[in-house]
Amino acid sequence: MGAHTTINPVADYTAIKAKQNVAWGSGDYSKVGVTLQITGEELAEAMDMPADATILDVAAGNGNATLAFARRFSNVTSTDYVAELLEASGNRAKAEGLFVNYKVADAENLPFEDQSFDAVVSTFGVMFTPNQQQSAAELQRVVKPGGKIGMANWTPESFIGQLFKTIARHVPPPAGVSSPALWGSREWVDETFGTMGDVASFQPKNFLFRYRSAEHFLDYFRTFYGPMQKAFDALDEVGQDALRSDILALVEKFDTSTNGSLSISSEYVEVIIKRH
Numbered sequence: 001m002g003a004h005t006t007i008n009p010v011a012d013y014t015a016i017k018a019k020q021n022v023a024w025g026s027g028d029y030s031k032v033g034v035t036l037q038i039t040g041e042e043l044a045e046a047m048d049m050p051a052d053a054t055i056l057d058v059a060a061g062n063g064n065a066t067l068a069f070a071r072r073f074s075n076v077t078s079t080d081y082v083a084e085l086l087e088a089s090g091n092r093a094k095a096e097g098l099f100v101n102y103k104v105a106d107a108e109n110l111p112f113e114d115q116s117f118d119a120v121v122s123t124f125g126v127m128f129t130p131n132q133q134q135s136a137a138e139l140q141r142v143v144k145p146g147g148k149i150g151m152a153n154w155t156p157e158s159f160i161g162q163l164f165k166t167i168a169r170h171v172p173p174p175a176g177v178s179s180p181a182l183w184g185s186r187e188w189v190d191e192t193f194g195t196m197g198d199v200a201s202f203q204p205k206n207f208l209f210r211y212r213s214a215e216h217f218l219d220y221f222r223t224f225y226g227p228m229q230k231a232f233d234a235l236d237e238v239g240q241d242a243l244r245s246d247i248l249a250l251v252e253k254f255d256t257s258t259n260g261s262l263s264i265s266s267e268y269v270e271v272i273i274k275r276h
Contacts, residue, residue: 059125063089
């Protein structure tokens, strides 16, 4: 083997998913997830599905899109590979008297027949799968011809996209895994979904993370958002201080509040694809 030979790392998706499962199951993501509810409601409105449409929510977490579509009388199947998150979603559905079908499932290997659903949706969920091409193929496989795929995805330049980059500088991601924020790139979406469908809508939007202060945001995410909790756990005290300092600086950069609390503006895209 020559001295200049380079070997591209091949991702061990099974091992990565096992670690991700632990990360998302730690903390209590549902406490972060519920703050994003408005994005599920807006996606449900934009997709304009008829009542009784069959909807699959992929990587559904604690059910923001799931509940939004169920409130509009869709027949929703809600999936995630973290059972605790589906349980949290089920508690929310029960409190509202909504019927939802729940199933633990891997977004990269969905346990459904081809062309089973009128629409497939995901809000800030499927974008976190390590094998992005595989999960994108699965979304396209299970939706009916003429059906829709609807997503809310953080963009690369958004606050969350930059937060991923900041964390990655301190705790490098697994070899061979691309940034989740690719799902918020128009070029990537066109390339990935354009052969089997038409990108009917690619709408940039902004979500406001509202917290008491920058420190409140960081402590809240460090406590309840598993991936951030694990990032801090991977560092020694000096490393933790450095990561904390960098995150607080990023928060300050994106803070748009004028009332003395914290409003972090983070861009995302609402994507609707119509399957051929």
